[in-house]
Amino acid sequence: MTAMIREPLTDPARLNRVGDPDRPGMRRGRRLFKWLLGSDPHPTPGQMASIRQAMLAGDPLADAVVAMYHRLPAGQGRKLLDQALEQGLHTFDDPPEELTAxxxxxxxxxxxxxxxxxxxxCEVSHRVGLAGELVLRNLSLMGGYLAAAAAKPLAFTGELDRMANRRLVETGKFWIDVTTPGGLERDRDGFKSAVRVRLMHAQVRAMLLKSDKWDPAWGHPLNQWDSMATILEFSVIFLSGLRSLGFLFSKREREAVVHLWRxxxxLMGVDERLLPACEADAMRALYQVIATIGESDEDSRRLGEALARASLQDSGDGWLAKRLGRLEYTLRAGYTRYVLGDDAGDKLGLPRTATKYVWPAQIPLRLGAELVRKSVPSVNRSLIRLGERARREQFPKRVQRLKADTSFTPVNKLAR
Structure with a gap:
């Protein structure tokens, strides 16, 4: 029997996931962002109303395509999407209205x-090399788990250890595709991956709404506000994490990264009214995401532990490989505690470790290297080439080792 879709929440006042932006813990952060921006980023009552509305909104265009999938024989909808992506709508005699829209x-x-x-x-993303993967994994993804309601779609997939590795591989492919020079041209992989991830999110959203697990008080699953916050994870949060390691970026470079993710x-269906147009917009949005973040819960801890354990599972066989995997696990946990703090580390179930002091200790060396890079253009170009080669060589090996799926196909069952 087909499960009934739960009635979506329409009254923003009934959301139980919105943190109080005036709570005492926000005072220091408010002062910091006010100093960075030169103006107060604290959300006004009107902006709070917009934030709550965004938490209740899905992606109508992608959701309509997924509804079309359900009216067609299994697999036929995905074939139509692939044809439209690979060959264009002009190859259809009579394209479905949903795809046309x-x-x-x-x-x-x-x-x-x-x-x-x-x-x-793209050049900036290449230049930072494997440090970019560290930041995306152990700050951007890990930090996203602190918002319990936003993390629920992942928590409900079950088999968290296996799914953590799958998410790392899918996120890695997506990031590589969209940050490859020219990758966002209409016929290139970055453009296509962004659209396929968008449809995967819409399919997960439909599954959750049909299940009895989703609490409407959490807002819409994979809603507009959470989707915008994810864009921040890849842009200003990514840059902030790299700067915490001693990397230097010009204003022009920072604006370019924000522009790419805009x-x-x-392409991924985030409302243009929410998308930051510049670095200042993105930092203001980041403050408002932090100010309105809800409480963490047991799912936050389970997801954090599973993501952290991915280092142990990916370490390979043999005594030395396992020891190196354990060292990587500890160093990554230390980095998360360094950038997010011990309170966040505890909520994410990460071990308390002195390795968090390793990361700030290397800043003077990194700054010195960065000053050389900025002074010698040939060094900058070499780092871009080396970073591109490193990720081109490392990612396929990881996919092969984990036998991972990179087709952006949603898990077809929910746990618990």
């Missing part, structure tokens, strides 16, 4: 899109 949006190139900024953002967010 979706591709009308994604094939419309925004007037604000700057391809030169996309290229610069376009990725557009």
């Amino acid at each position: 979706l591709f009308h949006q994604i094939d419309h190139e925004p007037i604000w899109l700057d391809r030169a900024q996309l290229r610069l953002a 376009y990725v967010g557009y």
Whole structure:
């Protein structure tokens, strides 16, 4: 028997996931962001109403395509999507209305899109090498688990250890695709991966709404506010994590990274009214995400522990490999505690470790290297090439080792 879709929440006042932006713990952060921005980023009553509404909103265009999937024989909907992505809507005699509406949006190139900024953002992403993976995994993804309601879609997939590795591989492929120079051109992998991830999210959203596990008081699953916050994880949070290691970025480079992820967010169905247009917008949005974040819970801890254990599972066989895996696990946990603090580390179930002091200790060396890089253009170009080669070589090995799926196909069952 088909499960009944639970009635979606329409009254923002009934949301139980919204943190109080005026809580005492926000005072220091408010002062810091006010100093960084030169203005007060604290959400106004009108902005709080907009935030709550965004927590109740899905992605109508992608959701309609998924509803179309359910009306067709199994697998047929995905085939139609792939045809539209790979060959274009013009190859259909009579394309479904849902696909036409979706591709009308994604094939419309925004007037604000700057391809030169996309290229610069890709160079920045390459230049930082494997440090970028550290930050994405142990700050961006790990920090996202602190918001219990936003993390529920992942928690409900079950088999968290296996799913942690799958998410790392899927996120890695997605990131590589969209940060490859030219990757966001219409016929390239970055563009296609962004759209496929968007449809995967819509499929997960539909599964959750049909299940009896989703509490409407958490808002809409994979809603607009959480989706915008995910864009921040790849842009200003990514840059902040790298700067905490001693990396230096010019204003032009930081704006380019925000611009690239603004376009990725557009392709992934994030409301343009929510997408930051510049670094200052992104930092203001980040403050508001932090100010309204809800409480962590047991699922936050389970997800954090599973993501941390991925280092142990991926270490390979043999005594030395396992010892190195354990060292990596400890160092990564230390980095998370360094950037997010011990309170967050405890909520995520991470071990308390002195390795958190390793990361700030290397800042003087990194700063010295960065000053050399900025002074010698050939060094900068070499680092871009080395970083691109490192991720091109390392990622396929990880996929093969884990026998991972990189097709962005949602898990077809929910746990618990």
